Every structure is written in structure tokens, then in C-alpha cells.
Amino acid sequence: MQVEREALLDMYRRMVLIREFELAAMDLFKRGQAKGAMHPYIGQEASGVGVCMALRKDDVIAGTHRSHGHNIAKGADTKKMMAELLGKETGYCKGRGGSMHIAAFETGSLGALAVVGSGIPLAVGAALAFKMRGEDRVAVPFTGDGGSNTGNWHEGVNMASIWDLPVIFVLENNHYAVSTRLDNAVKVKDLSIRAQGYGIPGIRVDGFDVLAVYEAATEAVARARRGEGPTLLVTESYRLEGHYAGEPEVYRTRAEVEEYRKLDPIPRFRTYLIDNDKAKPDELSMIDVDAKKEISDAVQFAKTSPTPDPTTAMEYIYA
Amino acid sequence: MTSIERDAVTLGSTKPAMSPNLIVQVPPDVPGKEMSYQEAIREALREEMLRDERVFLMGEDIAKHGGAFGVTRTLFDQFGPVRVRNTPISENTIVGAGTGAALVGMRPVMEIMFVDFSGLAMDQIYQEAAKLRFMTGGQCKVPWVLRMPQGGGSGKSTAAQHSQSLEVLFAHIPGLKVVLPSTPYDAKGLLKAAIRDDNPVIFLEHKFLYPFRGRVPDQDYVLPLGKCDIKRQGKDVTIVASGLMVWHAMQAANIVAQEGISVEVVDVRTVSPLDEDAIGSSARKTGRVVLVAEPCRSYGPTGEWGMVVIEQAFDYLQAPIVRLTGRFTPIPFADSLEKGAWPETSDVVRAIQQVMK
Numbered sequence: 001m002q003v004e005r006e007a008l009l010d011m012y013r014r015m016v017l018i019r020e021f022e023l024a025a026m027d028l029f030k031r032g033q034a035k036g037a038m039h040p041y042i043g044q045e046a047s048g049v050g051v052c053m054a055l056r057k058d059d060v061i062a063g064t065h066r067s068h069g070h071n072i073a074k075g076a077d078t079k080k081m082m083a084e085l086l087g088k089e090t091g092y093c094k095g096r097g098g099s100m101h102i103a104a105f106e107t108g109s110l111g112a113l114a115v116v117g118s119g120i121p122l123a124v125g126a127a128l129a130f131k132m133r134g135e136d137r138v139a140v141p142f143t144g145d146g147g148s149n150t151g152n153w154h155e156g157v158n159m160a161s162i163w164d165l166p167v168i169f170v171l172e173n174n175h176y177a178v179s180t181r182l183d184n185a186v187k188v189k190d191l192s193i194r195a196q197g198y199g200i201p202g203i204r205v206d207g208f209d210v211l212a213v214y215e216a217a218t219e220a221v222a223r224a225r226r227g228e229g230p231t232l233l234v235t236e237s238y239r240l241e242g243h244y245a246g247e248p249e250v251y252r253t254r255a256e257v258e259e260y261r262k263l264d265p266i267p268r269f270r271t272y273l274i275d276n277d278k279a280k281p282d283e284l285s286m287i288d289v290d291a292k293k294e295i296s297d298a299v300q301f302a303k304t305s306p307t308p309d310p311t312t313a314m315e316y317i318y319a
Numbered sequence: 320m321t322s323i324e325r326d327a328v329t330l331g332s333t334k335p336a337m338s339p340n341l342i343v344q345v346p347p348d349v350p351g352k353e354m355s356y357q358e359a360i361r362e363a364l365r366e367e368m369l370r371d372e373r374v375f376l377m378g379e380d381i382a383k384h385g386g387a388f389g390v391t392r393t394l395f396d397q398f399g400p401v402r403v404r405n406t407p408i409s410e411n412t413i414v415g416a417g418t419g420a421a422l423v424g425m426r427p428v429m430e431i432m433f434v435d436f437s438g439l440a441m442d443q444i445y446q447e448a449a450k451l452r453f454m455t456g457g458q459c460k461v462p463w464v465l466r467m468p469q470g471g472g473s474g475k476s477t478a479a480q481h482s483q484s485l486e487v488l489f490a491h492i493p494g495l496k497v498v499l500p501s502t503p504y505d506a507k508g509l510l511k512a513a514i515r516d517d518n519p520v521i522f523l524e525h526k527f528l529y530p531f532r533g534r535v536p537d538q539d540y541v542l543p544l545g546k547c548d549i550k551r552q553g554k555d556v557t558i559v560a561s562g563l564m565v566w567h568a569m570q571a572a573n574i575v576a577q578e579g580i581s582v583e584v585v586d587v588r589t590v591s592p593l594d595e596d597a598i599g600s601s602a603r604k605t606g607r608v609v610l611v612a613e614p615c616r617s618y619g620p621t622g623e624w625g626m627v628v629i630e631q632a633f634d635y636l637q638a639p640i641v642r643l644t645g646r647f648t649p650i651p652f653a654d655s656l657e658k659g660a661w662p663e664t665s666d667v668v669r670a671i672q673q674v675m676k
Contacts, residue, residue, distance in 0.1 A: 060423065094456030103455040110422055111455055115446050121415020122422065122447065129420040132375065132401055139419070152442070155409035159416060162407065316457040317493050319517035 001215045008278050011053055011210050013287050015045040015266050018069040020295040021078055022241075025068065025085055025099070028299070029245040034085050038099045041069030043208075043240030046265035047172045048073040050213025051140060051233070054221050055108075060126050062119030062141040063112035065100045066239075070142050071112070076104040082298040088305035095308045096316060116177075117143060117150030120169070124156045127165040131227075138166040138224045146177025148194065149185055157232065161198040166224035168217065169232045172207060174239040179251035195232035207235030208265040211272075240264070337531065341569040342550055344504040345534035352537070357529035359503035360390050360466075363510035364428065366539065368398055371426060374514060375402040377413055378430030378466075387432045388468055388529055410439035414465060418448045418519075421463045426514060434469035434485045434523060441488075448519040449494035460517045464510070468526040470563055470613055471650055473658050475527065479649035484562070484613035487620060489521040490591035496544055497590040499523045501565035503533040505588050508542030516544060523590075525562040545589050547597035553583035556671050557601040559624045560611040561587040564643075564662060568611055571667035580675055590620065598624055599631025606637040607674040611662050616644035638674040643667060 022042050028034040041048065044066075052061065052073035063070045071081060076092070084091030085099050092104050103111030110126065113119040123141035130137040147153055148171050160167040173191055175182050188194070195202025203220065205212045213235055220231035238260040242249045249257075273279040345351050354362070368374045376391060376398075382405040385392025395403040406413050410431055417427040431437055437444065448461050471482035489497045496518055500506040506524070513520035542548075550565060551572055558568040565586045572582035585601050587593070602608050608628050610621040621642035628640055643662035651657050 062419075092456065093454060093458070096456045097454045101454040103451075103458055105455070105458040110419070110459075111451060113447060115442055118415065118442055118447055121412040121443060122419035124412060125416030125419020125421070125427075126423045127419075128416055129423045129425045132420075132425070152411060152415065155407070155412035156415070158407055159409060159412050316453045316455075318496075319452060319460040319462075 001211070001218070003211065003214070005278055007053065008273060009283070009287065011049050011214065012269055012273060012279070012284060013291065014049045014073050015210065015269065016288055016291040017078065017294065018045045018048070018072045019266055020291045021068055021072060021081070021298070024295045024299050025082070026241070026245040028085065034099070035087070036098050036100070038085070038245045039066040039243060040239070040241040040245055041066055043260065043264065044172055044174060044237045045069055046210035046269070047170070047207040047213055047235040047237050048142070050210045050235070051168070051170050051217045053214050054217035055138065055140065057108060059138045059140065060108045060110050060123065062110045062123040062139070064116065064119060064142055064144065064147065065112065065114040066144070067102060067112035067142065068099070071102050071104055071107070071109050074104070074109050075107040076102070076109060078294055078298040079301040080104070082302040083305045086302045086305070087307065088302055089308045090301070090305040117147040117152035119143070120147070120152045120156035123167055124160045124165060127160060127167045128163065131163070131165055136225045138168060138221055140168045140170055142170045142172060144177065145171065145173040145175065145182050145186065145191060146180070147171070148191060157198050157200070157230070160230040161200045164227065164229035166227070167230040168220045168224060169230060171232060171234045172237050173234055174237050176239070176243070176251065178243045181251070192232060192234040200230050200232060202232040202234065204234045204236065207237030208263045208268060210265060210269050238263070337566050337570060339532045341566060341573070342502050342533060344502060345536050350537045351534045353532050353534050354503055355529060356503045356506050356531045357388065357390055359507040359535050360510055360524060361392070361394065362535070363507045364391065364394060365397065367511055367514045368394070368402060373424065373426045374428060375404065375425065376428050376430065377404045377406055377417060379406055379408055379432055381405060381430050386430055388526060390524070391430070410436055411443050414440040415443040415447060417463045417465070418443060418451065418461055421461045422451070422459050426462050428464045428466060428514060430466045432468070433481050434467040435480050435483050437467060437485065437488070444489070444495070445492045449492045453494060461519045462517045464513045464520045464522050466522045466524060468524045470525040470527055471661060472527040472563065473661060473663060474654050476650055476657060478652040482650040484645065486523055486590045487614050487618065494519065495591065496520045497523065498544065498588065499525065499562045499590050500588050501525070501528065501562055501586055503531065504535050505542060505548065507535055508540050509544065509588060512541040512544050515541065520544070527563055545592045545594060547594040548586045548588050549583065549597070549601070550586045551582060551584040553581040553605065555581045555605055556607045556609060556674055557583045557585060557605045558609045558611060558667065558671070559585045559587060559598055561590065561620065562613060564611040564613055567662060567664045567667050570664045571671060574664070574668050575671050580671060582671060587620070587624070593623065593627070595627045595631065598627045602628045602632035603635045606635045608636070608640045609667065609670045609674060610640065610642040611667055613645050613661055615647045616642065617647055619644055638676070641670045641674055643670055
């Protein structure tokens with residue numbers, strides 16, 4: 001698949017931006033400057049970026065508790081995201097949502113739903129609306145391997161399949177549902193075969209390879225826009241950090257994590273770009289520097305932003 | 320209870336279960352027609368679908384079959400399969416897909432066959448639909464209606480998994496509105512308001528009221544959500560009730576009127592948000608209060624209404640508040656066990672006499 005150089009650099013930029021955002025966010029959580037829970041997407045950047053690069057701005061995504069990466073990949077403003085993590089009025093959700101509920105309707109992000117699997121029906125419904133109105137937009141719900149065991153997932157895939165809805169079900173297999181390893185929770189080894197039970201295509205790609213994800217997503221999106229219905233896209237991935245920032249990770253060995261770290265999608269893509277004369281090292285380093293700067297500005301913005309006024313506590317409950 | 324006919328709820332039956340004259344909301348000189356509660360709901364759906372192309376229906380067996388109680392019958396023929404959508408048996412996804420469609424500009428009306436099945440959809444109701452606007456800091460709205468038949472009636476209900484009254488489950492959740500109409504006029508006007516409202520609205524239809532008839536105006540109208548309705552003015556006793564219990568209250572009010580007791584009936588036709596002032600001001604006026612609701616007593620609506628009375632009318636009370644509720648039991652099947660599971664007219668009469676002592 002031929003991909004424009006500009007798009008390749010954009011992919012790299014988005015992946016690095018996610019990585020820097022997550023590192024900064026983890027730091028804030030570990031220092032106790034951000035409260036609640038924070039679920040890093042480190043290691044899975046190629047999956048979210050590969051998918052979202054295949055989407056238009058007017059396409060929609062529905063996320064999970066681990067959706068900082070999806071939002072950045074879809075074009076969200078990192079300042080408003082970081083402010084949300086710190087519970088500030090300038091955050092996307094005006095401090096009402098926090099890390100697990102970042103929504104950015106301006107970019108087509110319908111929200112991060114922290115009940116595993118619950119974003120699936122929302123995306124199905126959005127796709128239904130698109131189809132009823134004759135629009136060629138698509139909806140993309142993200143879930144992990146754990147999410148694919150929920151009733152939400154199976155009901156949603158079934159409903160989208162019977163109505164040929166424009167949905168790409170992205171299943172990011174990071175191999176652990178919190179501490180439960182995939183083979184303790186699913187009988188089949190290849191999650192993409194679950195698509196067969198619903199009569200839709202199931203595609204499995206290397207989730208560390210942003211171009212492989214992009215290519216598969218592009219094809220699934222085109223199919224959906226043509227009115228041919230949903231696709232299950234499984235991206236084989238791994239989270240290089242714990243389930244949440246600071247998790248003890250008693251359920252896996254350091255050796256296993258280090259083995260997967262060799263597959264880290266960012267250095268891999270960097271090498272690809274340089275080896276194939278798509279980018280010069282300096283150019284990529286400049287992107288790295290810019291990303292670091294953007295995120296440190298975002299942290300500064302978040303820290304200096306006002307907290308919500310307690311007299312507004314009852315706002316936004318009813319329209 | 321003798322005046323509710325045993326066959327009144329037979330599907331498609333138009334036989335009135337109590338005299339429609341108990342509640343007259345549209346006088347004969349106003350252009351209108353008599354119709355059942357079920358027909359009034361159907362007409363509200365039809366008119367809103369004609370008025371607004373964003374409105375569509377989704378649920379199990381709602382197309383040709385017209386739903387478990389025939390409410391949507393004929394709508395499929397008029398609007399077709401795109402706007403009257405049969406779904407698989409997937410309650411959670413019916414509701415969740417409704418939310419997703421609402422987020423991108425549609426106004427779906429979903430049906431769940433019995434409120435008893437709403438447990439299957441609870442995640443999408445109380446975790447997603449109710450909270451999305453709040454959690455996103457007002458970035459979105461979720462304008463949908465979830466229609467669910469509920470309620471039981473002595474000698475006629477269908478045991479523990481099809482007969483409950485569960486408005487309390489929804490009324491406890493910020494972000495939801497909960498409606499429970501008691502008459503055809505209210506059902507039509509409140510459903511139209513619910514469809515036009517920008518929030519998720521739980522619209523509970525008392526299934527034993529489906530055949531109840533009443534006059535409905537020809538002209539388009541909507542009724543306000545979040546307001547009680549005074550179904551009968553009185554000065555001696557206030558009865559606060561909702562759903563089918565309003566009819567028992569009205570019937571009891573007629574009976575005690577012969578003893579010279581003047582009863583005011585406050586219909587809590589929107590369960591949430593609760594119109595506390597309407598309850599409080601009626602209680603201050605009469606000083607004697609009977610609360611009648613179908614859900615169980617523990618943590619049920621009468622506890623909430625009673626507390627409103629205490630907060631707003633304590634100094635005016637001339638007798639302890641009496642409350643009549645469903646028994647704290649799953650609904651049994653056998654007639655002999657089921658009898659007494661809910662308040663009936665005779666219970667309300669006795670309660671009125673008690674507060675008048």
C-alpha cells in the first residue's frame with residue numbers, strides 16, 4: 001500500500017505524542033498530582049494511530065478506560081486532555097469526567113466508557129443513524145481482549161452484522177484483562193475467528209506495525225462506506241505498562257514484558273521510515289522534541305488552569 | 320376489588336376496566352375522540368414520527384407483530400422497516416444503540432417488552448445514557464425515550480418475572496426522567512413531551528391501563544414533564560398516587576364522597592423529577608394524607624412522598640400519614656397468593672376512613 005510521506009510522518013507524530021502524553025500522565029499520577037486511576041496505552045500506540053489515520057474527522061470513535069491514545073490519535077487537543085486528567089474546568093469534560101471518561105465531540109470522540117464493552121452499542125447506534133440518513137460515515141468502537149467477552153460486544157457485533165452497519169470493531173488484544181491472561185478467558189487462540197459466528201470478515205494484524213493496522217483499517221473503512229457492513233479488526237498488541245499506572249503487575253514476569261518491549265512500535269516505525277528513505281533522523285528527532293514540548297505545555301496548562309467552581313456541581317445533569 | 324374486569328387486559332381488548340367517567344380531562348365540547356390508553360400511546364408515536372423524521376422505533380417484535388401488547392401495531396405498515404425496527408433479543412444493545420443514535424442527532428424511542436427485563440439493559444441505562452451528558456461536561460445530549468410496560472393487578476398478572484413496578488430503580492438515577500401516566504390523555508401528552516425532551520426519559524406504561532378509555536383532544540398538545548396533576552380537587556384528605564393506583568384513588572374518593580368526605584387526588588404522573596411542591600401544597604391544604612403506590616414499601620415511592628409531606632407540611636398534619644404499597648414479595652402466581660399483593664380500592668377507602676378518625 002502506497003502511503004504519502006506526509007501521512008507517514010503524521011503517524012509517527014501521533015504515536016510519539018501519545019507516548020509522551022502517557023509518560024507525563026503516569027508521572028503526575030505517581031507523584032499524586034493526579035487522582036483516581038490512569039490506564040496507560042504505552043506499547044499499543046500503533047493500533048490506535050493506524051486505525052484513526054484511516055478515518056475522517058466526521059467518523060466517530062467510542063473508547064474505553066484506556067483511551068488517551070485513541071483520543072490523541074483522533075486529533076484531540078492534548079491541553080484539554082491533560083486538564084481533564086487534573087480535574088480542571090478547562091478540560092474536555094470540564095473536570096467532570098477525568099482520565100477514564102475523556103470525550104472530544106469536536107473530533108468525533110463520543111466518549112470513553114469505563115465499563116468494559118459498553119462503548120460497543122453506542123458505536124452501533126451511531127452507525128445505525130449514519131446508515132438511516134444515507135451518510136457514508138463510519139463508527140469505530142475500541143475494546144480489548146477482555147471486552148470481547150462481554151455481552152455488549154456479542155450483542156453489538158450481531159446487531160451491526162444483521163443490519164450491515166458501517167462499524168469497524170477494533171479489538172486490541174493486549175493479552176491481559178487486568179490480570180487475567182487471554183488463555184484463561186478465551187478458548188480460541190485467534191480472536192478474529194469470532195467474526196465467523198456473525199457472518200462478517202475478521203482480520204488479524206500485527207498491532208505493533210502501524211502500517212499493517214492502517215492498511216487493514218483502510219480496507220475495512222472502505223468496505224463499511226460502500227455499505228457492505230462491519231468488520232472485526234484484531235490488532236495483536238501488548239501493554240508495556242501495568243493495567244494502571246503504578247500497578248504491581250504480579251501476574252506477569254519482567255522477562256515477558258522485556259521480550260515484548262523489543263517490539264515497541266515507535267522505534268520500529270522510526271527505523272522503517274529511515275531505512276526506506278521516508279524521513280531523515282533529524283526530522284524525526286524534531287518531531288520528538290516538538291511532542292515533548294507540546295506535552296510539557298499541556299501539563300503546564302493543566303496545572304495552572306482553574307478547578308471547577310463548586311457552585312456549578314449540579315450543572316450538565318440534564319439538558 | 321370487584322370493578323376491574325378479569326378480561327380487561329386481553330390483548331386488543333377495548334373493554335374499559337373502570338368507568339372512564341372517573342377521570343374526565345377533556346370535556347365533550349373540546350374537539351376530540353375517545354380512545355384507549357394503548358391507542359393514545361400509538362397516536363403519540365405516529366404523530367411524532369410524522370412531525371420529526373429523526374424519531375424512530377426500535378425493539379423486540381415491534382414491527383408487524385406490534386410489540387408484546389400491540390402498542391406499535393400499524394406503525395410498521397405506515398413507516399416501514401427503517402423507522403420501525405425489529406431487533407434481536409439484546410436489551411442492552413437496544414438501549415445502547417439508542418444512545419449512540421441519539422448522540423449523533425436522532426431521537427430514538429425504544430421498547431423493552433416488560434420493565435422486568437430492564438435488568439438486562441441496566442448498564443446502558445444508568446451507566447451510559449444517564450451520565451454521558453454529565454461525564455462529558457455537557458458536550459452531548461441523549462434525547463431518547465425508553466418505553467416499558469409495567470405493573471400488576473390482582474387475579475391477572477403473570478407471576479414474578481413479568482409483573483413488577485420498578486419506577487424506583489430509575490428514579491434514583493440522576494440524569495434520567497421517569498414518567499408513569501395514568502390516563503389516555505396523560506399518556507399521549509406526556510409521551511410527546513418525552514420524545515421532544517433532550518434527556519433520556521423512562522416512559523413506563525401500566526399494562527393494565529392499556530384498555531382504559533378516555534377523551535383525547537384532536538389538536539396537538541404536550542404536557543409538562545416534572546409536574547404532578549391534580550386529578551380531583553378536595554379539602555379533607557390528600558391522596559398521592561400514580562399509575563393504576565390513581566384509578567383506585569379516584570374510585571375510593573367517589574365512595575367516601577357519599578359519607579361527605581372530600582378527597583383531593585394528586586397524580587404523580589412524572590415520578591422523576593418529583594414535583595414536591597404539588598404534594599406539599601395539597602398536604603398543607605387538607606392536613607390528612609394517604610399515599611398509594613404499587614412498588615414495595617421499603618425504599619419505595621411512598622417513603623419519598625411521605626418525607627416531602629413531613630418536610631413541607633408537618634405542622635399542618637392532623638393525622639399520621641397512611642401509606643398503601645405493594646407487598647415486599649416477588650409477585651406470586653396463584654390467585655390465592657397474589658390477592659393482596661397490591662392496594663385496591665377497598666384498601667384506599669379504609670385508609671381514608673383511618674386518617675379521618
